[in-house]
Structure formats: structure tokens, C-alpha cells
Amino acid sequence: MPAATTTPVVDLDAAFAALGDPVRRALVSRLAHGDATVGELAEPFDLTQQAISHHIGVLRRCGLVEQRREGTRRPCRLRTAQLAQLSTWIDEQRRAWHDRLDALEQHLSDEAAR
Amino acid sequence: MMRAQLTGDELIARRRLATEPERIWTAFTTPASIAAFWGGSHARVPPESVTVDLRPGGEFALDTCAPTGATRRLRFVYVSITAPRELVFDEPVTGLRTTVTITRAAEGTDLTIHQRRLPPELRTAQAADGLTSILDALAAYLRH
Numbered sequence: 001m002p003a004a005t006t007t008p009v010v011d012l013d014a015a016f017a018a019l020g021d022p023v024r025r026a027l028v029s030r031l032a033h034g035d036a037t038v039g040e041l042a043e044p045f046d047l048t049q050q051a052i053s054h055h056i057g058v059l060r061r062c063g064l065v066e067q068r069r070e071g072t073r074r075p076c077r078l079r080t081a082q083l084a085q086l087s088t089w090i091d092e093q094r095r096a097w098h099d100r101l102d103a104l105e106q107h108l109s110d111e112a113a114r
Numbered sequence: 115m116m117r118a119q120l121t122g123d124e125l126i127a128r129r130r131l132a133t134e135p136e137r138i139w140t141a142f143t144t145p146a147s148i149a150a151f152w153g154g155s156h157a158r159v160p161p162e163s164v165t166v167d168l169r170p171g172g173e174f175a176l177d178t179c180a181p182t183g184a185t186r187r188l189r190f191v192y193v194s195i196t197a198p199r200e201l202v203f204d205e206p207v208t209g210l211r212t213t214v215t216i217t218r219a220a221e222g223t224d225l226t227i228h229q230r231r232l233p234p235e236l237r238t239a240q241a242a243d244g245l246t247s248i249l250d251a252l253a254a255y256l257r258h
Binding site for chain 2 (some may be wrong): 021093094096097098099100101102103104105106107108109111
């Protein structure tokens with residue numbers, strides 16, 4: 001899958017920590033509806049563009065948001081593959097526990113047979 | 115595809131077992147039994163590596179040995195212990211909290227595993243809802 005080479009593993013702890021802030025969660029929700037510049041993101045919030053830039057910087061450093069240059073505009077984009085990784089740990093835990101409970105079931109039945 | 119499932123408390127597994135709740139409780143709380151099943155089909159857990167200090171704040175630790183020979187020490191801390199019904203433990207390294215629930219059923223016993231892995235800032239219902247709405251928005255975006 002070629003996407004795997006361009007999609008580094010997101011730092012889960014940093015991403016969860018970044019999303020601990022309500023403004024950053026709102027920014028991610030807004031970006032889920034489409035790309036936006038810092039100026040556009042600042043509009044619905046009672047915050048300066050500098051404050052929004054700071055929050056975008058945190059989201060960029062943990063890999064959830066990227067910013068590109070289009071002439072004088074610098075639109076932000078949500079890195080959806082990285083955000084999706086936040087939920088894949090659950091699937092990994094499910095696989096591990098199903099395997100573990102298979103072993104538990106075997107252990108209990110071995111014990112009962114003794 | 116994307117599923118909005120980070121509600122902060124996830125059902126990881128559910129299993130009906132043909133035995134008594136007390137036997138399952140014993141399996142989860144005694145070193146020899148833990149060694150017998152914790153590694154599943156992929157890792158071996160040496161019985162002598164398992165330590166259990168069964169009290170709130172007490173540690174529960176074990177080594178998992180992969181077929182490659184790689185050994186990893188896992189450490190957990192008990193949060194609450196309600197024999198033979200509920201066992202809650204945290205893994206400090208990952209911030210993962212696991213709740214094992216054991217319920218007597220008409221035939222056998224139901225075992226469920228729930229987990230949550232959230233930083234302290236998100237350990238409120240409101241914050242968890244906020245995260246869920248983000249993931250809902252993302253799922254809607256990906257369907258476009």
C-alpha cells in the first residue's frame with residue numbers, strides 16, 4: 001500500500017494530549033468539513049489569529065494537521081489517515097484479547113479435565 | 115473504514131464460559147493461571163515471572179516471551195478488586211485502564227473486557243463526547 005510510506009505513525013500520546021484542548025478539538029471538527037486558513041479558522045472563535053496559529057502548530061507537530069502554501073494563502077488540512085490511527089489501537093487490543101480469551105478458555109477446560 | 119468508536123470506554127471482548135465465576139476470578143488473579151493464558155497463542159509467559167499483589171495500588175507484572183526470543187516486562191497496577199465480579203487495572207506505561215467483569219449467567223459465566231486509553235484531560239464525559247463528535251465529523255467527511 002503506497003500510502004503507508006507517506007503516512008508516518010502518529011504519536012498517539014501527543015495526539016491524544018493535543019485533543020485534550022477544547023479549542024483544538026473544535027479546530028479539528030472544523031477542518032473535517034474542509035481546508036481553511038488560520039484567518040478563516042479564527043472567525044468563529046473569540047481568539048486572535050496568533051492564538052489559532054499556536055493551536056494549529058500543536059496539531060501540526062503531533063501530525064494531525066498539515067499546512068501548505070498556495071500563493072499568499074497557507075491553508076490547513078486535516079491529515080485524516082493520522083486521525084484514523086487514533087481508533088486503530090482499539091482494534092489491536094481486540095485482537096490481542098480475543099487470542100488471550102481463547103487461551104483462557106483452553107486453560108479452564110484443561111483444568112476441568114484434570 | 116473509519117468508525118467513530120473512541121467514546122472513552124470500549125467493549126474489547128465478551129465471552130460466555132462454561133464455568134463458575136470463582137474459577138475465572140482465580141484464573142485472573144493467581145500467577146500460575148495468568149502464566150497459562152496471558153500470552154495467548156503468540157507469546158509465552160514464564161510462571162516464575164508473574165507477580166501479583168492483589169490490593170488496590172498493588173502491582174501485577176509478568177514477562178512475555180515472543181517466539182523470536184524477545185522478552186518484555188509488562189506492569190499493571192490494580193485500581194479496584196471486587197471478587198469475584200470485577201477487576202480494574204491500569205498499565206501506567208500506556209495509560210490503558212482495563213476492566214474485567216465476571217457475571218453469572220443462566221448457563222455458565224459471562225466475561226467482558228472494557229478498556230479506555232485517554233489522557234487525564236479527556237477523562238470526563240464531556241471531553242469524550244467532544245472527541246466522539248470529531249470522529250463522527252471525520253467519518254462524514256470520508257463518506258463524501
